[in-house]
Amino acid sequence: MFVLASVRRLPEFREGLRSSAPIAPGIAAWGLMTGVAMVKSGMSVIEAVAMTLFVYAGSSQLAAIPLIVAGAPAWVVWATGFCVNLRFVVFSLHLREYLIHMPRWRRLTNGYLTADMSYALFTARYAHPATDAAGRAAQESFLAGNYCMTWCAWMGASLLGIAVGNAIPEGWGLGFAGVLCLVGIVCSLAATRLRVVAAVVAGLVAVAAHAMPLKLNVVLAIGVAVLACLWLERGGPAGKEQAA
Structure with missing residues (x-):
């Protein structure tokens, strides 16, 4: 490089x-x-x-x-x-x-x-x-x-x-291994309460909106998780605790 x-x-x-x-x-x-x-x-x-x-x-x-x-x-x-x-x-x-x-x-x-x-x-x-x-x-x-x-x-x-x-x-199942690898990375990054909230909210929204075409449920999940975390940081009940 x-x-x-x-x-x-x-x-x-x-x-x-x-x-x-x-x-x-x-x-x-x-x-x-x-x-x-x-x-x-x-x-x-x-x-x-x-x-x-x-x-x-x-x-x-x-x-x-x-x-x-x-x-x-x-x-x-x-x-x-x-x-x-x-x-x-x-x-x-x-x-x-x-x-x-x-x-x-x-x-x-x-x-x-x-x-x-x-x-x-x-x-x-x-x-x-x-x-x-x-x-x-x-x-x-x-x-x-x-x-x-x-x-x-x-x-x-x-x-x-x-x-x-x-x-x-x-048939060796490498695709599933990739999913497990990403799950492990997500879990390792969830080191604060706010990150846990983001992961949980994104996961719930993605599952709830699974029927959306073109995988738009993923985009929706990301947007909702970002908005939820911004709200918590700025004035929500967990915002002050996270800032502390």
Whole structure:
């Protein structure tokens, strides 16, 4: 993966690699099952590889795959991907002050490669943007080390999953294994009461609206869960407790 030599030389880059190393196996497992799911859904190997390389968004990919296979209109696929990835709007707004001094192409590169855990690890390490050139370089280097590790883990495992999914018969049940993997990831991320509420609300709405065409129940579930959490954070009965 392309990373500027000036960024790679700083010690913060290696620190970023080390900080992401413990989560790399989990990201790889998710990427492996996403690769399998793409092939088993009916996508060709070329289509699956192209989606892996250009989209780089596991949850959005998994949400869009059944819609694409079902022949859903493009706007439905786009709306689903938009809803699933709304969190990156918040990430971008937060990271703006850290990256605004960079040229546009570097901001776009950092934005594309920064995933959930990269953002979490970076903001935990640097609560505020640096104000001097050396500090800014160190922060970019740490962020690059983070997303270098996660990107390599995701891409390598996804491509392996595409190869495995294309070679292994469906009777082996890899599709169900992918569902179990995602359930495990969801459970591991449900570390706060608000996240538990979001998961429960989304699950109930998705099941209740299962009869909707084109998997629109998924889009509806995401929207309702987001609105419910926003209400709880701003003034609902659990908002004050969560803030505390």
